[in-house]
Amino acid sequence: MTGYKNGIANGTNGHGGEVNGQTKNAPAYTAIENSLTKRQQSLVKDDYHVKGDVAFDEMNLWNGKLQYTNGINGTNGVNAANGVNSIHHNSKESPPSQISNFNDVMSYSYEIIKEIADYLLEKTSIRPKIGVICGSGLNSLADFLTQTDAFPYESIPHFPISTVEGHVGRMVFGYLEGVPVMCMQGRFHYYEGYPLSKCSMPVRVMKLVGCTHLLATNAAGGLNTKFKVGDIMLVRDHVNMMGLAGNSPLQGPNDPRFGPRFPPMTNAYDKELIKIAKKISVEMGIEKNIHQGVYTCLGGPNYETVAELRMLRTLGVDAVGMSTVHEVITARHCDLTVFAFSLITNKCPSDYDSDEDEANHEEVVSVGKQRQNLCAELMCKMVRAINESPQCK
Numbered sequence: 001m002t003g004y005k006n007g008i009a010n011g012t013n014g015h016g017g018e019v020n021g022q023t024k025n026a027p028a029y030t031a032i033e034n035s036l037t038k039r040q041q042s043l044v045k046d047d048y049h050v051k052g053d054v055a056f057d058e059m060n061l062w063n064g065k066l067q068y069t070n071g072i073n074g075t076n077g078v079n080a081a082n083g084v085n086s087i088h089h090n091s092k093e094s095p096p097s098q099i100s101n102f103n104d105v106m107s108y109s110y111e112i113i114k115e116i117a118d119y120l121l122e123k124t125s126i127r128p129k130i131g132v133i134c135g136s137g138l139n140s141l142a143d144f145l146t147q148t149d150a151f152p153y154e155s156i157p158h159f160p161i162s163t164v165e166g167h168v169g170r171m172v173f174g175y176l177e178g179v180p181v182m183c184m185q186g187r188f189h190y191y192e193g194y195p196l197s198k199c200s201m202p203v204r205v206m207k208l209v210g211c212t213h214l215l216a217t218n219a220a221g222g223l224n225t226k227f228k229v230g231d232i233m234l235v236r237d238h239v240n241m242m243g244l245a246g247n248s249p250l251q252g253p254n255d256p257r258f259g260p261r262f263p264p265m266t267n268a269y270d271k272e273l274i275k276i277a278k279k280i281s282v283e284m285g286i287e288k289n290i291h292q293g294v295y296t297c298l299g300g301p302n303y304e305t306v307a308e309l310r311m312l313r314t315l316g317v318d319a320v321g322m323s324t325v326h327e328v329i330t331a332r333h334c335d336l337t338v339f340a341f342s343l344i345t346n347k348c349p350s351d352y353d354s355d356e357d358e359a360n361h362e363e364v365v366s367v368g369k370q371r372q373n374l375c376a377e378l379m380c381k382m383v384r385a386i387n388e389s390p391q392c393k
């Protein structure tokens with residue numbers, strides 16, 4: 001292991017750093033800073049003032065200089081942008097023990113994600129504006145793309161593989177309604193054994209490929225008694241149960257090239273796009289089957305007990321699944337505009353004597369397949385609307 005010492009700088013990405021106590025200029029960093037939106041700049045600036053921020057504390061970003069007093073160069077070839085604060089841990093040969101999932105949070109540096117994005121951009125001439133994630137049973141949404149270039153996950157450097165039935169495991173580039181998109185035909189879940197940061201890593205790839213929007217779909221259990229199987233819930237908000245329990249895709253060193261240490265989530269799901277989706281549902285004549293609501297993600301893979309479902313309902317949750325929330329947090333962190341919908345694939349029982357069948361994945365996938373055309377139509381119309389929205393210009 002390279003080991004790490006106080007003040008070691010990164011040499012690979014043009015950043016300066018403090019080497020043996022001397023500060024170097026960081027021109028590349030200024031370019032990154034300039035590329036951030038005003039909102040991000042102000043948040044990153046706030047961030048910089050937060051004492052104890054893991055990766056970038058003691059960083060003099062605003063003078064165009066990057067000073068790491070406690071940067072780390074080392075494990076898995078990471079650079080100082082992923083440096084870990086060693087204030088509590090000086091000059092040791094092993095990762096700080098207080099970061100229990102150290103290798104996980106270090107495994108997808110900005111440079112690695114850039115490498116993935118560059119790999120894809122080199123292999124396709126399509127320049128997507130919108131990243132789409134297909135939920136369980138909704139893989140066929142990708143079949144609506146035209147002029148496609150498809151990349152099985154195992155062919156993409158550093159990519160995890162998809163292990164869940166109903167998730168094909170390909171990144172498909174193509175056009176929907178003439179709009180360039182990239183589509184994850186299969187997502188990664190926490191229950192597959194991937195840390196949340198890895199599950200949502202492709203969202204950062206979407207950002208670096210040039211997307212401005214994320215359109216996420218999922219299969220979910222309906223808690224709201226008004227929801228019927230086959231209905232669609234436009235996600236208005238989420239309750240981040242895993243986050244409340246201390247698990248976040250943004251855990252670990254923050255790299256401000258993606259976004260600020262403490263991103264807000266007040267308007268995680270774009271209001272305008274929800275309005276547009278409602279209008280579209282009227283045009284499609286399915287307004288009775290479209291609802292708005294709150295989604296939550298649990299770790300899975302087991303479905304919920306009746307007591308858990310009652311608790312979630314009390315908390316104001318309308319639909320429950322095992323995905324999306326960490327993807328949305330990652331997307332908002334890097335300033336992608338988000339639209340998401342859940343296909344209600346099963347009803348969640350509220351008592352032990354319920355007539356409802358117990359949730360099972362076959363049913364989930366089968367309802368997805370039955371409703372794929374409806375979901376595809378909504379998705380196509382939303383893609384067209386997003387493309388016409390001012391943020392996409």
Ligand SMILES: O=P(O)(O)O[C@H]1O[C@H](CO)[C@@H](O)[C@H]1O
Nearest residue numbers: 135136218219322323361364
């Ligand atoms: O969220 P998506 O991937 O659509 O799938 C949902 O359906 C599966 C369970 O049947 C879980 O993976 C859950 O998250």
Ligand SMILES: Nc1nc2[nH]cnc2c(=O)[nH]1
Nearest residue numbers: 219220221320321322359
């Ligand atoms: N957690 C969870 N995920 C789902 N995905 C599809 N249906 C369900 C459900 O009832 N619960």
